Amino acid sequence: MSNSQFEKVLAETAGKVEAVLENLLPRAEGPEAQVLDAMRYATLGGGKRFRPFLACESARLFDVQDACALRVGAAIECIHTYSLVHDDLPCMDDDDLRRGQPTVHREYDEATAVLTGDALLTLAFEILADEDTHEDHRIRCKLVSRLAAASGGHGMVGGQMIDLASEGKDINIGSITRLQQLKTGALIAVSCEAGGILGRASPEALHALHAYAHDLGLAFQIADDLLDIEGETETIGKTAGKDQNAGKATFVSILGLERARAQARMLSDQAIKHLDPFDDRADMLRAAAQFVVDRQN
Numbered sequence: 001m002s003n004s005q006f007e008k009v010l011a012e013t014a015g016k017v018e019a020v021l022e023n024l025l026p027r028a029e030g031p032e033a034q035v036l037d038a039m040r041y042a043t044l045g046g047g048k049r050f051r052p053f054l055a056c057e058s059a060r061l062f063d064v065q066d067a068c069a070l071r072v073g074a075a076i077e078c079i080h081t082y083s084l085v086h087d088d089l090p091c092m093d094d095d096d097l098r099r100g101q102p103t104v105h106r107e108y109d110e111a112t113a114v115l116t117g118d119a120l121l122t123l124a125f126e127i128l129a130d131e132d133t134h135e136d137h138r139i140r141c142k143l144v145s146r147l148a149a150a151s152g153g154h155g156m157v158g159g160q161m162i163d164l165a166s167e168g169k170d171i172n173i174g175s176i177t178r179l180q181q182l183k184t185g186a187l188i189a190v191s192c193e194a195g196g197i198l199g200r201a202s203p204e205a206l207h208a209l210h211a212y213a214h215d216l217g218l219a220f221q222i223a224d225d226l227l228d229i230e231g232e233t234e235t236i237g238k239t240a241g242k243d244q245n246a247g248k249a250t251f252v253s254i255l256g257l258e259r260a261r262a263q264a265r266m267l268s269d270q271a272i273k274h275l276d277p278f279d280d281r282a283d284m285l286r287a288a289a290q291f292v293v294d295r296q297n
C-alpha cells in the first residue's frame, strides 16, 4: 500500500473521530464557558488522530462495531490532547505553537490551559465509563484501568517526569528508550490494546498487538526526533529544532542521524513481523508501521 493510500484512510478515520469528539465535547456555555471553549479549541484544532486510528484498526481485527472503537479512540485522543496542552506550558516545554496554531496558554492563559488539560483527562474516563462505549461493564472497567495505567505515574506522566529530570544530563540509549516507552509508547500501546479489549481478543492476540505497538511507538518517537531536526515549522505544526536547541538528549543526539534512521526502519519492519498471526485485516496496521517512519509531520 502506498503512503498516499494510507494517508487517505488515516484522514477518513480522523474525520469520523472528529465528528464523535464534536458531539462528546461539552458546548461552551455558562460561566465556565472559557475552559469548555479551550477544550474544543485544543481538541478540534487539527492533529493526525493516529492513536484513534490504531484503536479503530486493532478493533477491526476482531470485528468490533465502528461506533464503539471510535468512542474509545476519542477518549484516547482527549488524553493525548491534554498531554500536549500541559507539555506546552511554560513550566514544561514552553511552546507557542501546536498543530499549527497558538498553544492553549497563548490563546487563553496559563490557568485555563491547566484546567483544559485536567478537564480533557477526566472527560476521557467519562466517555469510557458510558454504556455507549460497550454494553459489558467488565470491558468498560478494563478499558478505564488500562488507559489510566498507561497515562499515569508509571506511564506517560512518569515518562514526562523522567524527561524533565534528565534535562542537561548525559543519558544513555537504555535510559532514553525507557523514557520514551513511557512518555510516548504507553499511549500508543494502549491504543492498540484497546481494540483487542473491545473485541475480547485472546491473550496471544493481545500479546502480538502489544509487541507490534512497542516497536511502533519507538519508531514513531525516533521519527519525531528526526523531524525536530529535519522538519520545517510550517510542516510539523510546532517549533522545529526545539530539542536540538535545548541540548536535549534524543535518539538522534545519541545515535546520530543515519543510525537513528536505520533504527527506526528496523523497528518498523519488526513491528510488521509481529502482525504475522493476523490476516489481511491487519494491512492498515502494517501500513501504519511504514507511515510512522516516512511521515513529514
Ligand code: GRG
Binding pocket: 046, 047, 048, 049, 050, 080, 082, 083, 084, 086, 087, 092, 099, 156, 157, 160, 183, 184, 221, 224, 297
Ligand atoms: C504533560 C503529562 C504530560 C505529558 C506530556 C506526550 C507528551 C507527554 C508530550 C508531548 C511532547 C512530544 C512532542 C512528544 C513527542 C511525541 C509526540 C507525542 C508527538 C505528538 O504526537 P502526534 O505526532 O501529534 O501524534 P498530533 O498533533 O498529530 O496529534
